Amino acid sequence: MKMTENNKPILEVKGLKTHFFTKRGVSKAVDGIDFTLQKGETLGIVGESGCGKSMTSLSILRLIPSPPGKIAGGQVLYKGKDLVTMSEDEMRKIRGNEISMIFQEPMTSLNPVIPVGEQIAEALRLHQKMGRKAAWDRAVEMLKLVGIPSPEKRAKQEPFQLSGGMRQRVMIAMALACKPEVLIADEPTTALDVTIQAQILALIKDLQTKLGMGVIMITHDLGVVAETCDNVAVMYAGNIIEYASTEQIFSNPKHPYTQGLLDSLPKIYEDQEELRTIEGSVPSPYNMPSGCRFASRCPFQQPICYQQQPELMEQNDGVKVRCWMYTDQWTGQVEKQEAVK
């Protein structure tokens, strides 16, 4: 693992579980995940749709739609304080102030009837106790900081008058207005075109350097992860199945799911006749298997994989992986070394 700074982590998630209690049963969207975020670090949480990555990010700020959602266990320690058990009043002081969030859809994530300047300024008045004028000026300043041309004019406009890229810039300005310690970016560029995506990613990186915040980058795009993150947590069916530095994940993926995911990507710099695929499909969150959740799709599956769920265990090189292959109990024909390869 790459440690950006050797301080105590700014955010520490321990055994977090977010479950949804519906008529169909209990959906274990997030089922016991652990990770840490250092100051200045960018942590990627990556996985396919339904793996629980967005629910994880919403759980940190306790923004899960409730009912039916509920944090069913675990801790989210921010500077040592547990956000899960905090009062709603205290939690509000954290949201948008110390931990901010930007969302996937810039088109729908801004209030359509409120000028964008006011949407930024209201957070400043609330958290920084600024006056109307000061907050407005600061909002205009933020718009300038995120690279919006003629910010004075734009601040008075409503979201529909802005392009998609500009709206995402406004979202970023809003999230960063109070200089948060942690920024959670939930698929921040998925709805944008690639040239705009490049602009937005560069902007987030730039502001991170300036403000020194920790960033959690939630994405399904492994390219975005490779280019922006220091460390990566790969999620599958509500669990983290591999947690390592970006270099390690891409050069030497350990979990068969991570390997399959990387192999199934079409490569822009090489030609392949056929793509590797992962057979089968993700288990239903209402009916998780008792063993390894990836077992039925895994090319290396063994009886033990169906009997018991493996733990997320740290290897010698610091990589954490949730797979029987890397334990002493492994009896499969595939040698460990081979699996590692």
Place this chain on the structure above:
Amino acid sequence: MLMFIFRRLIQTIPVVIGVTFVVFFIMQLVPGDPAVLLAGEGASKETIAGIREQLGLNRPLFVQYFDYLINIFQGDFGLSLKNSQPVLDEILVRLPITMELAFFSIIITIVLGMAAGIISAIKPYSLTDTSVMLVALFGISLPSFWFGLMLMYFFSVKLQILPVAGWDSILHVILPALTLGAGGAAIVARMTRSSMLEVIRQDYIRTARAKGLRERVIVYKHALRNALIPVITVVGLQFGALLGGTVLVESIFAINGLGRMIVDAIRMRDLPMVQGGVLFASMIFVIVNLFVDVFYRFFNKRIELN
């Protein structure tokens, strides 16, 4: 925006002409001959024919219609068959009363309806929500004449705190306005609730929460303004229903407004009076709808661009 108002105004012209057309011809279909009625029982055929001649009722319908249309545009709504007074004079006396009633009723519809809708939407499926919506359901289902009579019985006869009927003081306004506004309030309440619940689910509400705003600010600043956009249209439509309702309510509470005037005129087969009354009521409806449209567009500028 000005362009829009202008265009919208032009669009009302065919509507107004259409209304006059319908009003005129529907009255022709009503059974009963005004000439017979005017002449009184046992009048001779000659007398009736004379009256008919005098009123121009023996001319072809279309001629009568165009005559009528031209007169209207000159502000001449004809003479009442009952007392030979100009219809317009009568209407101008009655109209303010009805407008006053309608005004207070629509205020009740809006304030009561929206408040109930918001209270319900804040805690959906709670006891408060269920009770409010149950009351609203009653509000929609109950016929207004029954509701009005019940109010009258309770507040005027039993408690004796409000006047039974008439139109003298502000106290006289309360019961009729409540009777007339209740149904609309119920509809607006249900609409506000469902619209609020829809808006609360939107991404930008999640953004507002993520900003750390208080629930109160989220509801009143971020949700309500968006939720009210569809409600405005409903309020506009309710105004139409409300105008129709004045006919009943004015009769129950013995208010000398336009509605009651129309009822009396119908009973008397006083054709010009009915035509004038209905025409005015329709005009008010058209104008209110124009306002609603302009208001809606002002609230929801996105329509202009998308």
Place this chain on the structure above:
Amino acid sequence: MEATKEKKVLLKVEHLKQYFPVKTDSFFKPKAFVKAVDDISFQLFEGETLSIVGESGCGKSTTGRAILRLDEPTDGKVYYSGQDILHFNKKEMRKLRGELQVIFQDPFASLNPRQTVKQILNEAMAIQEVVAKPKRMDRMLELLDYVGLPPEALDRYPHEFSGGQRQRIGIARALAVNPKLIICDEAVSALDVSIQAQILNLLKKLQRQFGLTFLFISHDLSVVRHISDRVMVMYLGKVVEIADKKDLFDSPLHPYTKALLSSIPVPNPAIQRERVILKGDVPSPIDPPSGCRFHTRCPFATEKCKLEEPALRELGTNHFVSCHFAEKLAQ
């Protein structure tokens, strides 16, 4: 694609224009148009995959729709096997639709939710009368086998399938009528990568098996690289570059293509690239910039680019580019 000259041209598009009128709020303002596709020409050879790439609003999907006549093009010619299909009547067009199929991005939206897979496939065959009734059942099972669905799928409804499986149904439906050309409009964009890989493999396999020609419309350059023989890049309704895949990805000539390629995040931290980050947004297609449409964002733009519209010209074998300074920039 060395032997391009000998290849048979299946589809030929000439000066295609697709303008959509925009509602204006005033009587006095002249009527405005979104110039979604503005005078583009290209050809598609039998058995190849030509991809159209570009960002939203570049006109790639509009081009597909215009060829299918889902929207009537404003101007231009579309030849299919040498016939001018824009002048086809309804009957001829229906016949053509048997050879020319389309697969959309959202398989759920393009499959009737009230029809079983059997009904969906049956209907497709019935319209085109490709298979005699008694043989249809066999044909349906064969189709399911081609796209990798079990025979039980026949009696199920679209909502009972996952996104990837639904896309397989969409492909089976397209195959049912023995088409020659399939237009894939963002056919894999809504799918997760592991599922996307399955569908891409399937498309390639079917192409080999049936000698299909694909017009592949996508915004995802990695996918395009994987599936295409040739690639056409569009920007604001214009073609900026057409080339064989290898040429386009290895030595792009147009500054926009270069920027586009360098913008893609590569899932390999070991690859270090020089990145061109374009400034600003794509301008509105209602009133596109004069001269070269890319000049407002081009890092190399000169006065000439503002005034003169560059023609699409051949630089190198089968490599077409519309930039005044392509030679200079290539060095």
